[in-house]
Amino acid sequence: MLQQDYSFLQINDLINSNQLAIVRWIALAGQLLTVLIVYVGLGYELPLLATLGVILLSAAVNIGHLFYNRNRARMTNHEAFVLLSFDTLQLFALLFLTGGLTNPFAVLLLAPVTVSASLLTLRYTFSLIIMVALLASLLSVYHLPLPWGGDTPHLPLVYLIGLWVALVLAVAFIGIYTGLLTSHARYVVRALSDARFNMAQEQQMLSLGSLATVAAHKLGSPLNSITLISHELEELLDENADRAELAKEIGALKIEADRCRQILAGLNEDANQIDQM
Numbered sequence: 001m002l003q004q005d006y007s008f009l010q011i012n013d014l015i016n017s018n019q020l021a022i023v024r025w026i027a028l029a030g031q032l033l034t035v036l037i038v039y040v041g042l043g044y045e046l047p048l049l050a051t052l053g054v055i056l057l058s059a060a061v062n063i064g065h066l067f068y069n070r071n072r073a074r075m076t077n078h079e080a081f082v083l084l085s086f087d088t089l090q091l092f093a094l095l096f097l098t099g100g101l102t103n104p105f106a107v108l109l110l111a112p113v114t115v116s117a118s119l120l121t122l123r124y125t126f127s128l129i130i131m132v133a134l135l136a137s138l139l140s141v142y143h144l145p146l147p148w149g150g151d152t153p154h155l156p157l158v159y160l161i162g163l164w165v166a167l168v169l170a171v172a173f174i175g176i177y178t179g180l181l182t183s184h185a186r187y188v189v190r191a192l193s194d195a196r197f198n199m200a201q202e203q204q205m206l207s208l209g210s211l212a213t214v215a216a217h218k219l220g221s222p223l224n225s226i227t228l229i230s231h232e233l234e235e236l237l238d239e240n241a242d243r244a245e246l247a248k249e250i251g252a253l254k255i256e257a258d259r260c261r262q263i264l265a266g267l268n269e270d271a272n273q274i275d276q277m
Helices: 017-041 048-068 077-097 104-119 122-141 157-238 243-276
Strands: none
Touching (some): 017 048, 017 077, 104 122, 122 157
């Protein structure tokens, strides 16, 4: 068929499902390694079963994500936002079990926002920034104590507020700044994709125009002959011509009709060749 689909030239989504899954597996491996080093290597009494349960839950979600997207390479912004939101909640659960904002690994709350700013639109990134700010506020008040291995130090309220402000400002700055830069890059890539799509469509229209011109030129002669023969047949019928003369004219008419059929077959082959280019 001549009508060829060029939609593959358009880039509607830049999120690679497999790459996001790999990033999430690396994050989970880092979390598991950190918990084991702190618990086994350093001897801190962490709530091991609870922390491992949170990590295994995230691993199960990642496996489900791989099975859900096994037949497609890309995913929508909304799907990626749901996964990053889950990762943020998973980090919140781990930090709640291990000291809240007093845990040095609280800076990892920056990770989902950074990934979102790199992949998603600013609307989703703003939503994730607000989520992180709310969860950080909860962690500053509600969390299990960090196992210091001795007397638990008393951290001043001003210090805890400073931790919260620093984390929220860092999340907002990195998310907005990275999002603005990557949104411009995505705009340029999308514009180039649209230009390629439009050029392909224009080329197809030119090909159709060329075939129409060829068809009009090639079919002009046999159609004129068919018209003339039709007029002659009308005249012969009016003159009560003999059957031999009518048979001759009808034979010529059939020949011209066969010529039209051959021309159309040739044009169909030309269209198939254009489709394969």
